Amino acid sequence: MQEITILSGKGGTGKTTITAAIASIAKNAVFCDNDVDAADLHLILEPNILKENSFDSGSKAIIDIEKCTNCDICIDHCRFDSIHYDKSDNIYVNPFECEGCRLCERVCPADAISMIRSLNNYEYVSETRFGYMVHAKMGAGEENSGRLVTSIRNKSKEIAKENNLDFIINDGPPGIGCPVISSVTGTNKVLLVIEPTKSGFHDIKRLIELLESFKVKTYALINKFDINTEISTEVEEFLKTLNIPLLAKIPFDTTIVEAMINKQTISEFAPNSEISKMMKDVWSVLSSSN
Numbered sequence: 001m002q003e004i005t006i007l008s009g010k011g012g013t014g015k016t017t018i019t020a021a022i023a024s025i026a027k028n029a030v031f032c033d034n035d036v037d038a039a040d041l042h043l044i045l046e047p048n049i050l051k052e053n054s055f056d057s058g059s060k061a062i063i064d065i066e067k068c069t070n071c072d073i074c075i076d077h078c079r080f081d082s083i084h085y086d087k088s089d090n091i092y093v094n095p096f097e098c099e100g101c102r103l104c105e106r107v108c109p110a111d112a113i114s115m116i117r118s119l120n121n122y123e124y125v126s127e128t129r130f131g132y133m134v135h136a137k138m139g140a141g142e143e144n145s146g147r148l149v150t151s152i153r154n155k156s157k158e159i160a161k162e163n164n165l166d167f168i169i170n171d172g173p174p175g176i177g178c179p180v181i182s183s184v185t186g187t188n189k190v191l192l193v194i195e196p197t198k199s200g201f202h203d204i205k206r207l208i209e210l211l212e213s214f215k216v217k218t219y220a221l222i223n224k225f226d227i228n229t230e231i232s233t234e235v236e237e238f239l240k241t242l243n244i245p246l247l248a249k250i251p252f253d254t255t256i257v258e259a260m261i262n263k264q265t266i267s268e269f270a271p272n273s274e275i276s277k278m279m280k281d282v283w284s285v286l287s288s289s290n
């Protein structure tokens with residue numbers, strides 16, 4: 001079984017469009033939306049949910065104001081500045097700021113603080129017209145997206161094993177933070193979707209730097225290469241110096257937008273288009289055993 005993670009370094013590069021196109025070409029695959037903070041693969045794959053589980057993302061402190069003596073010891077100890085007084089002078093913990101470290105619970109002399117589990121994140125196993133999909137929804141203000149990514153990747157592996165599937169395709173999160181690290185750890189291959197803009201080039205350099213420590217086989221494609229051919233050429237030269245194979249230079253094409261409006265991938269909407277052919281070639285390299 002091979003796990004392939006598609007990353008972009010920043011949002012808005014067309015990564016999910018590319019992932020969806022690959023999803024419609026790949027056979028024997030399970031698709032996993034690792035971009036749990038802003039999941040959007042479901043918009044094209046239109047999953048039919050088979051199983052839903054809440055995900056335990058940690059604890060938050062709450063204060064029993066009946067027991068509280070307003071000594072303020074917890075406020076002095078909270079390193080995350082999460083405990084405040086409201087307009088009625090009642091003490092409270094802001095759940096969006098609380099990191100669940102439990103220190104306040106330990107130092108409270110009145111036993112007024114307890115911890116509640118936060119079960120506001122959800123994991124889903126779904127079926128789509130291309131196969132199984134594992135995805136997630138994070139509740140407002142919830143954290144621990146890195147743990148959630150690890151959890152849904154593990155679920156994808158289980159499904160791939162149970163169903164004898166050959167591939168797991170991860171639609172990775174943007175940036176270089178904790179969810180990206182969770183998305184890349186242990187993956188077999190990475191495909192970088194690069195946008196030829198100054199910020200796109202800058203962010204992909206940071207991402208490549210991060211990937212160096214993972215020693216993962218890395219490929220790239222430039223999306224909408226013709227919106228800035230000068231930067232596209234710079235990106236190409238840069239990739240050459242690092243021996244990162246450039247698998248495709250996808251032109252800007254309104255057919256992709258039309259496909260999205262019709263909730264289809266480019267390979268479904270225009271199967272004989274030049275871009276669909278390019279995507280087949282990309283998948284042919286990614287899916288090879290090397």
Ligand code: SF4
Nearest residue numbers: 078098099101102104
């Ligand atoms: S659990 Fe930690 S972060 Fe949350 S309010 Fe208590 S001391 Fe602050």
Ligand code: SF4
Nearest residue numbers: 068069071072074108
């Ligand atoms: S430490 Fe306990 S008693 Fe003191 S202010 Fe905080 S919650 Fe109230």
